[in-house]
Amino acid sequence: MSDYQLLVIGAGPGGYTAALRAAKLGLHTAIVERREVGGTCLNRGCIPTKTLLHASQVYHDAANGASVGVHGALSYDMGEMFAFKRSVSEKLRGGILSLLKSAKVDVLEGTAQITAPGQVSVTGADGTRTAYTAERILAATGSVNVRPPIPGLDLPGVMTSDELLEGTDTPYASIVIIGGGVIGVEFATFYSHLGCRVTLVEGMANLLPQLDRELGQNLAQILKKQGVEVLTSAMVRSLEQTGEGLCVHLEQKGKELTVTGEKVLCAIGRRAYFEGLFAPDLNPALNGKRLLVDEDYRTSIPGVYAIGDASAAVQLAHVAAAQGTDCVERMCGGKGSTDLNVIPSCIYSAPEIAVVGLTEAEAKEQGIPAVSGKCTLFSNARTIIEDPGRCFMKLVARSDTREIIGAQLMCQHASDMISQLSTAMVNHLTARQLLSVMRPHPSFEEALSEAVENLTAKLA
Incomplete structure (x- = not known):
């Protein structure tokens, strides 16, 4: 036994x-x-x-x-x-x-x-x-x-998120963050809110390159307004210690440039x-x-x-x-109780980002007939009160069955709202069925009704 x-x-x-x-x-x-x-x-x-x-x-x-x-x-x-x-x-x-x-x-x-x-x-x-x-x-x-074999990435002062989260009693005057994915943008948000000079470096053309392009572009604009220097399409070639701090050598669109920080965070992935x-x-x-x-x-x-x-x-x-x-x-002989094909993902930037399912472009690449509906929250009362920057909601549905197949939210409390879109997908709900839901006022969530209305109009 x-x-x-x-x-x-x-x-x-x-x-x-x-x-x-x-x-x-x-x-x-x-x-x-x-x-x-x-x-x-x-x-x-x-x-x-x-x-x-x-x-x-x-x-x-x-x-x-x-x-x-x-x-x-x-x-x-x-x-x-x-x-x-x-x-x-x-x-x-x-x-x-x-x-x-x-x-x-x-x-x-x-x-x-x-x-x-x-x-x-x-x-x-x-x-x-x-x-x-x-x-x-x-x-x-x-x-x-992940620590890629970049010369100088093992210098003192170069950290992964594990090491950074061990903590320090001394605020940093400046930090260079390598990687514009989830980890990178969240730490860029944290340090910029505290007045630290932040440089965020991403090798791809947009931040959050695995998500809808508009999310990354919008986030870059918001971070820049917060004082973050955002460098996209920028590949790190090497790092060196100088009298001014850690110098990161980059190549961006065929041109060489350098950025310097007191510390460097390597947030390339896991x-x-x-x-x-x-x-x-x-x-x-x-x-x-x-x-x-x-x-x-x-x-x-x-x-x-x-x-x-x-x-x-x-x-x-x-x-x-x-x-x-x-x-x-x-x-134990069961079949499992969770639909593992519908996976929500959240980024705790300011404002938050939450996504599930396919973007319109991804659906079409897979041969799925799709259309998207969108709502910007310029007139949403809660958004005007808190003023987090440009916010929007985008919903994607099949144009043949009208079923919801994706959602991209960039707004306050997006992480708390995405599950209702996941629920819609798991249960194969249509845009019109989502439209029948009464949403409270004033709330961020009520903007979903406007996004669904825009989507149903395109599906008509």
């Missing part, structure tokens, strides 16, 4: 969600974590970043409050901001540990290695190795930051992480640089499954959590 019916490796969103679901379904479950429960998202990613963004937004709003009658001297303490960030993570970690304990999931501290099908060795901080057996093993080992997870004689099949899994999340090693960033093309915490639940339900 095995020690456990399921042993989960990695206590991030995918891992702990899977462990909790397994325990609820009656499986004797353990979870192994070498660092803190909650994984990257809770400790070095989503939650710390959003906590800091909240703190900087509070300062920025107060510092720029003259137009609404808020005046007075104001300052911020970077050390206290990072202490607040740590306290939020600690509180949430405690909540996860409490849930695992209540569910009777054994939490094993150490580094896990799959030594054979059904066998895992866990090495503790003191070097002690303990062997466990399990009927099934689930790898949820996440991802790590890659699947499973180094040392398998014993040397175990060689799982790969899908590029990720673990290859089938529709039930099984790897090529018998009894070993994988979810989240280690195997998924989309590296998002809620994708990992949904896969964790889906995987365990399939293990």
Whole structure:
């Protein structure tokens, strides 16, 4: 008889969600974590970043409050901001540990290695190795930051998001951020709100290059108004330490230029992480640089499954959590309860960005007849009150069936509104069905009605 019916490796969103679901379904479950429960998202990613963004937004709003009658001297303490960030993570970690304990999931501290099908060795901080057996093993080992081989990228003062989020009591006068994706634009927002001189460098033609082009273009305009220097189509060639700081050498449209900052953040992306997870004689099949899994999340090693960033093309915490639940339900004979084809994504810039499904251009590239409807929030009362900059909502529907197949929102609280568009897609709702919904006034959400009206008019 095995020690456990399921042993989960990695206590991030995918891992702990899977462990909790397994325990609820009656499986004797353990979870192994070498660092803190909650994984990257809770400790070095989503939650710390959003906590800091909240703190900087509070300062920025107060510092720029003259137009609404808020005046007075104001300052911020970077050390206290990072202490607040740590306290939020600690509180949430405690909540996860409490849930695992209540569910009777054994939490094993150490580094896990799959030594054979059904066998895992866990090495503790003191070097002690303990062997466990399990009927099934689930790898949820996440991802790590990418550091490309650019000369000078290993200089002191060049950080990844992990290192930056460790915190400092001293504000930076200037920072160069390499990478205009989600991580880059969120940190550009944070530092610019605090008055730091920010240079944001992106190799592609637009910020957020994986999203609708208008989102990246609009965000670049807003960041520039906030004082951020935005350089697109700019490739980093090398870095060097100078008397003025870290000098980043770039090539932009055939021309060489340099930018300098006190610090440099490398935010180019993340890659699947499973180094040392398998014993040397175990060689799982790969899908590029990720673990290859089938529709039930099984790897090529018998009894070993994988979810989240280690195997998924989309590296998002809620994708990992949904896969964790889906995987365990399939293990127990179910079919899974979440539609994994509809994946919302959010960027916590100012204003927020949230997207789901296809853009009109992507749909047409796939041969899908599509049309989009759009609403700019110039006359939306809540948007006029808060004045976050140009905001818009764009909805995409099939022109034959009228079903909603995509949405791109750039406005306040976009992350809280995107799920109703995801709901529409999962349930194959049409634009006209969305139009029948009464939305409250005054709210940001009521602008959706105008976007749907524009869309239905084009579908007529």
